[in-house]
Amino acid sequence: MESEFTTQLIAEGGIQGGALLVFAMFIGHVLADYPLQGEFIANGKNRNLDHKKLFSEGTAPLFLWVHAMTAHCLIQAGFVWLITGSAVLAIVEFVVHWIIDFVRCEGWISFNVDQGLHFACKVIYAVLLVYQIV
16 A cells, blocks of 8 residues: 555656656665664674674674564565555565665675665656556
8 A cells, every 4th residue: 555645646747647656766775774774783794803802792693684684574575665655565675675775785786886786776656656567
């Protein structure tokens, strides 16, 4: 079920409304990827980093990176859900964001490719909503 915000943008604005929806999701992405991610999650989600320095006692929980990655991706999915009202797109965002960030942390793609893929996903979500595919 779409949010009232999304429904109004699509109904009243067509492609222009879709562009505004993309803009809203870009804002949500930037908020979730920068100020709401924080240093702990940004470092904790990378399984290749030494997580001991994140804790004053010098030890880190096993699989901390899974918890940090999941938390970050849930925040991202939450923004997609709040903006679009679509639980389906939120679940897709969670899974796709998890995969993209994992491959970025492995060094398989660059930071710029990572961000480009995230923004491309938001454009795809808007297209799916405008053409009522989801």
